[in-house]
Amino acid sequence: MLLYRAGMRTVTRALLILLSALVLIAPRPALAQQTDPPDGTQITSAQVSGLELAKLSPGLQEEIAKLTGTPLDRAQVRALAARIEAEQPRYVAAVRITADPAGGARVVIVVARMRDPEHQANINVKYNVEDIRIEGVPDSKITAELRTEMQAMKGKPFEPEQADRLEARLRATFPDYDVSRRTTKGDQTGQVTVVFELERSESSRWLRFEPNKSHATYHSDQGWGAFADIPMGNGDVRVTALAAMDTTDDLVEEYSGLGIRFEARKIGTERLGTSLEYTWYEPSWRNSTLAALSLNPNLPRRYDTRTTFTPMASFAITQHLRISGGVSIAELDPFETDFDAPFGSSMANAAVGSIGYSIQRQEHKGTEGPWHEFEAAFTARSGMKGLESDYIYTRSLGQAQYKYEFGDHQILVSGMAGVINGTAPLFERFTLGDARTLRGWDKYDIAPAGGDSVAYGSVEYRFHVLTMFLDSGSVWNQGQERKLRLSTGVGVAAGPFFMTVGIPINTDNLRAVFTIGIRFNGLGLSKY
Numbered sequence: 001m002l003l004y005r006a007g008m009r010t011v012t013r014a015l016l017i018l019l020s021a022l023v024l025i026a027p028r029p030a031l032a033q034q035t036d037p038p039d040g041t042q043i044t045s046a047q048v049s050g051l052e053l054a055k056l057s058p059g060l061q062e063e064i065a066k067l068t069g070t071p072l073d074r075a076q077v078r079a080l081a082a083r084i085e086a087e088q089p090r091y092v093a094a095v096r097i098t099a100d101p102a103g104g105a106r107v108v109i110v111v112a113r114m115r116d117p118e119h120q121a122n123i124n125v126k127y128n129v130e131d132i133r134i135e136g137v138p139d140s141k142i143t144a145e146l147r148t149e150m151q152a153m154k155g156k157p158f159e160p161e162q163a164d165r166l167e168a169r170l171r172a173t174f175p176d177y178d179v180s181r182r183t184t185k186g187d188q189t190g191q192v193t194v195v196f197e198l199e200r201s202e203s204s205r206w207l208r209f210e211p212n213k214s215h216a217t218y219h220s221d222q223g224w225g226a227f228a229d230i231p232m233g234n235g236d237v238r239v240t241a242l243a244a245m246d247t248t249d250d251l252v253e254e255y256s257g258l259g260i261r262f263e264a265r266k267i268g269t270e271r272l273g274t275s276l277e278y279t280w281y282e283p284s285w286r287n288s289t290l291a292a293l294s295l296n297p298n299l300p301r302r303y304d305t306r307t308t309f310t311p312m313a314s315f316a317i318t319q320h321l322r323i324s325g326g327v328s329i330a331e332l333d334p335f336e337t338d339f340d341a342p343f344g345s346s347m348a349n350a351a352v353g354s355i356g357y358s359i360q361r362q363e364h365k366g367t368e369g370p371w372h373e374f375e376a377a378f379t380a381r382s383g384m385k386g387l388e389s390d391y392i393y394t395r396s397l398g399q400a401q402y403k404y405e406f407g408d409h410q411i412l413v414s415g416m417a418g419v420i421n422g423t424a425p426l427f428e429r430f431t432l433g434d435a436r437t438l439r440g441w442d443k444y445d446i447a448p449a450g451g452d453s454v455a456y457g458s459v460e461y462r463f464h465v466l467t468m469f470l471d472s473g474s475v476w477n478q479g480q481e482r483k484l485r486l487s488t489g490v491g492v493a494a495g496p497f498f499m500t501v502g503i504p505i506n507t508d509n510l511r512a513v514f515t516i517g518i519r520f521n522g523l524g525l526s527k528y
Contacts, residue, residue: 036143037097037105041072044104048084050111056087064109072097072105081109092165096172110172112164129153129194130186136198137174146173158183158192170196176204203360206316207265207273209238215249217435217517221442222248229261236266242279248443249434252289252426252450255306257281271316281306288448299449300391300425303332303346312352325353327387332425348425349387350395354379376400383424393422410462419478420452430454432475432485435515439471440487440502442513451475453482465494471502496520 046067053061060083067077074097081093088111096108132150134142149166153159163181170179177198186193202208209231216226225247231240242259259279267273282305293299312326330348356377378398383389397418404411418430429450433443437456456473468490476482484506491500499516 037072037099039072039074041099041103041105043067043070043072043107044100044102046107046109048109048111050113051084051088051091056084060084060087067107072107077107077109084109084111092161092168094165094169094172096175108172110168112168112171127158127186127190127192129156129158130188130191132194132196134170134196134198136177136200141174143173146170153194158194163194167196170198174198176201204319205265206270206319207314207322209263209265210240210261210275212520215247215517215519217249217515217519219248219435219442220514222254222434222444225249225254236264238263242277244281246284249436250431252429252431252443252448253281253283253285253306255281255283257306265314273314273316275310275312275314277308277310277312279306279308281308286444286448288444292449296449298423300423300429301346302335302426304335305333306427307331307333310352320359321355321357323353323355325351328352328381329387330425330427346390347388348383348391348428349389350381350383350393351387352379352381370404370406373403373405374401381428383422391423391425393420393424393428395420395424395428408464410460412460412462413458415457417455418453424452426450430475432456432473435500435517435519437471438473438485438487438502439469439489439500439515440504440513441485443475446485447475447477451477453478462493465492467491467493467500469500469502 046064048056048064053064056064060080063083064080067080074095077095077097081095084093085091091111091113094110094112096110098106098108100106132153134146134150146166146169149169153162153166167179167181170177178201180197180199182195182197184193184195185191210229212229212231214228214230216224218224223246226245227247227249228243229240230243231238233239240261240263242261243257244259245256246254247256248254257280259277259281261275261277263273263275265273283303285302290302293302308328308330310326310328312324314322314324316322328348328350330350331345332348333345354377356375358375359373361372376399379396381395383391383393385392395418397416399414399416401412401414403413420428420430426449429452431443431447431450432438432454433441433446437458438446454473454475456471456475458469458471460467460469469488471487472484474482474484486505487502488505489500489502489512491498496518498519500514502513502515503510504513
């Protein structure tokens with residue numbers, strides 16, 4: 001066993017060096033060419049994005065609707081965009097024309113609200129534009145129309161409305177990019193340089209970095225806990241520092257410790273990526289958990305420290321569907337006071353595989369239309385003798401969440417179901433009843449040592465910052481009675497800040513559980 005562990009440490013170090021080298025030398029894939037249907041192409045659809053049609057005059061609405069089915073005439077479309085700006089002086093309009101798979105033309109007039117007059121009266125208006133640049137995309141992708149408009153700004157006084165109009169056109173031309181603008185001093189006195197920065201949006205990536213799971217929470221039954229992941233780097237490679245302090249947010253154990261994660265989401269192609277994560281945690285055990293372990297000798301043993309190394313590889317089948325696979329190598333050191341424990345540490349090594357699907361969609365492709373987000377994942381972990389694991393088990397978990405947002409209204413629906421066969425270590429066992437699940441219950445009252453089966457669902461409605469929820473779920477051990485628990489409550493959700501008061505429903509012990517804190521990942525699916 002000692003030789004095996006030494007060999008595994010050597011292999012993992014070599015893997016880290018090799019994967020890092022692959023990321024550094026990987027070639028960049030070419031960007032897809034933009035489509036540009038010629039005038040005369042039949043228009044198959046014509047839309048206005050960013051502004052409700054009802055805000056336009058009936059005549060203008062009718063002219064836009066009549067575009068569908070007619071030959072493409074760019075001058076006519078630009079004239080309609082100009083009429084929108086004339087009717088809505090606080091907005092700018094840009095035209096985006098693309099080809100559809102059938103060979104027709106799709107027309108979208110993108111409308112964006114201009115900055116407030118206070119910003120338009122920026123001091124830069126008294127300076128001439130010395131230079132104007134677009135950064136973040138190759139020059140070959142900048143259309144002749146954009147270049148003409150950029151040249152028209154040079155040598156003239158800076159006009160915020162003209163810059164806003166160009167920014168709107170950039171958003172229409174590059175829908176997969178986030179656009180920002182900054183103005184700096186020019187080389188000559190009395191002149192400025194205008195720079196438009198384009199950065200690839202996360203929603204357009206084939207593979208995405210692990211979402212931020214930083215939080216600091218207080219639970220009236222479980223106390224304070226915090227977890228922080230601090231990313232460094234951007235683009236296609238990122239290193240994240242991890243730190244936990246007395247957190248009970250997701251496991252049976254209350255743990256503290258440190259870790260580091262390396263992620264690369266483009267190895268030769270945007271479809272292939274990898275991650276390497278190393279963590280060292282020191283758990284604390286609640287008295288109720290220790291009592292449950294002492295009463296049931298079939299439950300796994302507690303441990304003093306937990307050290308885990310997890311190399312994973314991911315592949316994007318589509319921009320919405322991804323698969324991942326790898327191994328989790330975990331070493332569990334026993335307490336010195338556990339005299340009946342096996343000599344030395346135990347290994348909980350498992351093969352890991354998962355498939356995930358996510359999509360974000362906006363109805364009518366307008367900035368004010370309803371917004372939908374859906375995410376689902378299924379993960380299987382299997383501890384096996386072939387990996388020199390002392391724990392032989394299979395853990396399966398399916399999760400899903402859906403978010404519907406329209407104006408000030410949000411509806412959040414989430415659920416999960418899982419089962420463990422065999423004997424899994426304590427950190428693999430399921431729990432419910434914390435700051436995120438079965439709010440109103442205490443997980444150490446429900447299943448102090450966790451369970452090997454779980455089923456859970458939640459519905460939440462939010463208006464502005466006010467929220468109401470209904471949670472239901474059950475966690476149990478196979479062969480034992482399954483009890484469904486319900487809770488409801490109200491709260492506040494303002495950005496990362498949240499505060500809830502949860503009340504268990506189907507119990508004689510009617511009471512309120514208070515939680516408060518900050519959380520940066522919303523609902524968030526568990527990583528594994």
